[in-house]
């Protein structure tokens with residue numbers, strides 16, 4: 001599979017829109033509207049150590065095996081300060097992602113396809129047990145306050161693999177994704193511009209961040225919605 005090969009070679013890969021059968025085709029898939037509209041129902045993230053009130057989110061944790069995807073009891077999201085100097089070392093509770101979204105055919109196809117890609121890109125071929133966390137994010141901005149998608153700066157998530165997919169941008173300028181391969185000075189920059197645009201990351205090898213968003217029209221609200229999923233091998237380091 002070419003996608004997995006590129007991911008293994010480069011540490012990250014951006015699938016061409018419409019080229020991957022398990023990635024939602026946002027423009028034409030009838031399931032997309034229901035999926036994307038759930039981003040209108042996110043609660044405020046009250047844990048922002050910078051005092052910001054510009055991030056909304058929901059969260060879910062799953063166990064994935066070759067045969068099953070099982071939702072885990074709702075649990076806090078935890079990152080150590082090694083990975084998140086701003087909001088690390090805190091058990092952060094967010095509203096659960098709606099069952100209909102976690103259980104949707106689109107989500108299942110996406111998780112299975114991404115898992116397959118990550119397993120091919122990784123080493124070894126033993127059946128894997130993955131701890132998968134799903135995050136819905138909305139970053140809001142207005143003329144007075146930019147919205148910072150990654151207030152912690154360039155970072156790792158502290159997992160094995162990461163999928164980031166744009167759901168929508170409304171009146172939102174900038175929000176440029178930046179990727180740096182560990183040990184190299186240069187930064188790759190690109191913008192997830194259209195609904196469904198995605199990037200897959202090897203979290204061991206690359207750092208990622210996203211620049212602040214600002215309103216295009218300063219008189220109207222601006223936001224950027226993304227879906228982030230992380231994979232960590234259960235029992236892995």
Ligand SMILES: [Fe+2]
Pocket residue numbers: 155156157208
């Ligand atoms: Fe991240």
